[in-house]
Amino acid sequence: MGDGLLGGEADCCAAVVVLDGCSIRALKRARTPVINELVKLGVATFRCRSVAPTATYTGHASIVTGATPEVHGIVGNFYYDRGQGRVVWFDVDDVNAHLEAPTIFEWVGAGGCVGEPVTRGAKCKVSKEEVQARDVWRQDDYAVSKAVEMIEKDRPVLLVINLPGVDGVGERYGASSREASKILEEDDKIIGKLQGALEECYEDYLLVVTADHGMTDVRENIDVEGLLDGLNPVVCASHRFAHIYLKNVEEAERRLRRDGRFSLILLRSEAAKLSLQNPRVGDLMVAAKPGYEISKQKLRGSHGGLTRDEVLVPLVVSKPEYADVVRDGASITDVAGIIRRYLVERKCVREAKRLLSGVDSAHGWEHVERVLAYSTRLALRYGANVEAVRLASVLHDVGKGVLEADHVEESVNVAASLLRGVLPAGVLEKVLSAISSHHTDRPEGLMGLEEAILWDCDKLDALGAVGLARCLEEEGWKGGSINSALKHLNRDTEMFALRMHFRETRRLAKLKVKWSKQVVKMLAREVNWLSNHLAKIFINARLHS
Missing domain, CATH: 3.40.720.10 (Alkaline Phosphatase, subunit A)
Known part of the structure; x- marks a missing residue:
């Protein structure tokens, strides 16, 4: 369909x-x-x-x-x-x-x-x-x-x-x-x-x-029409609740209150108390006390x-x-x-996957999924607009599939085209603001909770062993080397690790930096060993030639 x-x-x-x-x-x-x-x-x-x-x-x-x-x-x-x-x-x-x-x-x-x-x-x-x-x-x-x-x-x-x-x-x-x-x-x-x-x-x-x-x-029926005999009521009973339409409201209300089997008796002017302020409601509204049925049906449950x-x-x-x-x-x-x-988010997910299918894997859908998981937890914990945070997370990098050189602006444009007229204006503003500021080099100036969450979660994914893997992916995409990837990671670590906005993200950034240092140390040791080993092989080969 x-x-x-x-x-x-x-x-x-x-x-x-x-x-x-x-x-x-x-x-x-x-x-x-x-x-x-x-x-x-x-x-x-x-x-x-x-x-x-x-x-x-x-x-x-x-x-x-x-x-x-x-x-x-x-x-x-x-x-x-x-x-x-x-x-x-x-x-x-x-x-x-x-x-x-x-x-x-x-x-x-x-x-x-x-x-x-x-x-x-x-x-x-x-x-x-x-x-x-x-x-x-x-x-x-x-x-x-x-x-x-x-x-x-x-x-x-x-x-x-x-x-x-x-x-x-x-x-x-x-x-x-x-x-x-x-x-x-x-x-x-x-x-x-x-x-x-x-x-x-x-x-x-x-x-x-x-x-x-x-x-x-329920165990017993209430004959509302009998109680209001002579007043010509129209009784529209939805089981244990009834709208009553009649002219002599004052007398009807007096009789119903005297009966004692109703938990609620409201005048039409009081319908707003039940979110029922509509021209279709009765002149009186009544709800039965436990055990009583207002309709004429003989029921055991109602x-x-x-x-x-x-x-x-x-x-x-x-x-x-x-x-x-x-x-x-x-x-x-x-x-x-x-x-x-849910359906709006899925529409955005489908478009994000399409646009990101041709970009470097460091900024592909797997990166978005990690950012989405981080950001959702933070949004729920800190009372941010969860819908806005999730949509901004899904769409924050889609501009890379349009114009790599200015991907932030393009991501904002894509988000606006997908969501304008679909989201309330206030929610849309949060989404666009978070996307537009997720690459700022002055995160301390972010004012919105949603902005801070996306910035932290996007940058967390640039740290640690995952950050190293992404740097290797990106440099490989560009034709760079392992050393250029390590320099990229060091640059990201210096720029992001100490600038997080939340206690959880600061703690996790610290852990990820610790982990990445261990991995980088092992990687450097292996690269150096391999270089030295190959040099020895070359020298020995020259000596025996």
Whole structure:
């Protein structure tokens, strides 16, 4: 699939698995070796927050747009359209037609989805209805099988897979049931199958596992319409949360507060407290206390409300460099940003590899990889903008593939052409500033944290045994000698070793200088010995001729 953002054949994929209605308690009870390995190798939090209400369509819209309900307009599974005088129900009405924010599919210009209700902009689709036509225990396996087929056939650069069986089992048996953990154990296995397909079909991939909302046990229904008898309410209940549309708000609020089974009662004017300030919200909004269901469905597990069990969801990302985002207090709205960041970086990686393929190996992709690893650790430790640091690291030397004599300026130009209009202006400024200053001979004057990190990490790679190897590579490329390489290393050591900005880089520079001196000493000894030995052979040969 020639996806719009990357163009041509996709060499990478960002895959998002949504465990619809995943209870953190059930997940912790379950045996999930695949997810556990993702947590170990990447980064995770089990205190990521869903949005209010904790309903399916609201959660999925927030994941796919990166926006809160007040922005994307999907304020629940239902809402009352005051202008049309009718209830809009997303199990019947197409949610995509009512979405008020762009999706990640539209941003990419393509992508695929399986079982996902919010699909606007996706090219390849397996509908939610097709997946849920199966028995609840078979839905998730079917969804992942279809996703694997899509990967093998279409190679989407973005893939969102919803696993609705988790929600169905939780509602049927209860959030605390053994069955709720059992289906998560089954889903862990099929996530492993998905991961295998990603590894086989792509050069690189990002795998995100999250949920649209959690789940809590319920035992009793609340008849809101009965409580408001005579007031002619329109009640749009997304399970344990409801928008109520009516004229006599004051009397309705009095009756609801007197009932005692609601944890929250908000007026329309207070909707901003839940990031729900949108014209579609009710005149009143209510959330049920634990154990109660507002909809008319008879369930054992439910969601929509604002308890910890409903609000907190997992967020697992397969790469550790997203630790600045994936932490306690993160939101499901962060998922879209993670995907954008990954795909932008991969676009830059592909261009960097292309441009650096013809330069000397001392400044090739292996050098960039080392700088990227150093700089990411420092950015995470010191609270720098990780995205900016990583992009600057990837692109800092690409100008060598354009014009060697002025590679810094050319690198800035390439970065600007790739990233302008894609990154926020402030982030782009950090990227360009770090690249433009990474060759400065006055590092003490660097003002930005990102600038200092790139300078240190680029110069660290010029020190030590690696620095020596790079000097040998560069001099070999230029037709120089071993002695010229040693002089190059000495010059770099004098210029860089004592000018680092951070405690870690100063310590590492000191170690690398120590190591390089040992290697240079051995190299010089060998070269001198070999020269002397060859001289003796020559003299002996002359004497015996």
